Amino acid sequence: MAQSANQISTRAVILKTTDFGDTDRYLTLLSPDLGLIEVLAKGVRSLKGKRRQPSDFLTLADFELFYYRGRYRLNQSRLVYAFLPLRLDLVRLACAAHLAELIGDLTTDTEQAAAVYELFLRFCYALEKNQQSPLLYVHAAEIRLMQLAGFGPDWQHCIYCQHLLAPSEGARFSFPQMGLLCASHAGGKASLLQRKLPQAGRERLQPGSYDGQSLTAADLRALRYFSEAPLPALFNFQADTAVKTDLDQFLPAYLSWNLDKQYHHLDMLDKLDLSSFNDSQ
Structure with missing residues (x-):
């Protein structure tokens, strides 16, 4: 990041846009240097003129900003990459929008900004x-992002007795206690429901399992990989259909319990045929 007086230069990706007036727009930028910032972009929606600049969702660009009294204003931006394959595909665009919203809710610490970026x-x-199925990439990113935000549970031990789970051993995840329960404690007092499941996660859980979900050994291997893999290798994995099905059910409830919020960008995917995304698995 270059900085001189009130002039700041940074590379960032646009996570959200909010139009106002006839030609203006607010940009929510994710910068490795500045974290999440709101930038006023005057005239960028004009159909002509020098102020028309890269300012769309998912745009990666070099930004020159003016900073004054806690506010940022766009002076100039130069396109680096537009992610057009994502912006032109409804399914992948929804996945990117979901993660962008989650980042907006979780990224408050500038110390983690570079890793989140x-x-x-x-x-x-x-x-x-x-x-891969786009939802598998979403789940990998969700787990890593929650970990960066300080919500990552222990995927190795039973929270009740600290039993180290074997690689071939499954477990039950307790939503009220935000941790794993081994076979010895999954059905006892340790797994009793302590509070109601937020409505956001209730619809995706099977009846009778509102307090938690059983996870197979394969599910846990995937979750451990998402949590621990080096970032450059995070999305280099293979997962079978059974794991995807379990994680499709688990992650919405996991987010709902932690954040007490319902995320809607992925709702449309339940109504679409995603089989074409699974052919390469």
Whole structure:
């Protein structure tokens, strides 16, 4: 990041846009240097003139900003990459929008900004390659982002007795206690429901399992990989249909319990045929 007096230069990706007036727009930028910032972009929606600049969702650009009294204003931006394959595909666009919203809710610490920035860009590049179901990439990014935000549970031990789970051993995840329960404690007092499941996660859980979900050994291997893999290798994985099905059910509830919020960008995917994304698995 270059900085001189009130002039700041930084590379960033646009996570959100909000139009106002006839030609103006607010940009929510994710910068590895500045974290999440709101930038006023005057005249960028004009159909002509010098002020028309890269200012769309998912645009990666070099930005020159003016900073004064806690506010940023766009002076100039130069396109680096537009992620057009994502912006032109409804399914992958919804996945990117979901993760962008989650980042907006979780990224408050500038110390983690560089890691979150790299995570989002690698996620978008992985979506472009289209080598897995897009939801598997979403789940990998969700787990890593929650970990960066301080919500990551222990995927290795039973929270009740600290039993180290074997690689071939499954477990039950307790939503009220945000941790794993081994076979000895999954059905006892340790797994009793302590509070109601937020409505956001209730619809995706099977009846009778509102307090938690059983996870297979394969599910846990995937979750551990998402949590621990080096970031450059995070999206280089294979997962079978059974794991994807379990994670499709688990992650919405996991987010809802932690954040007490319902995310809607992925709702449309339940109504679409995503089989074409699974052919390469």
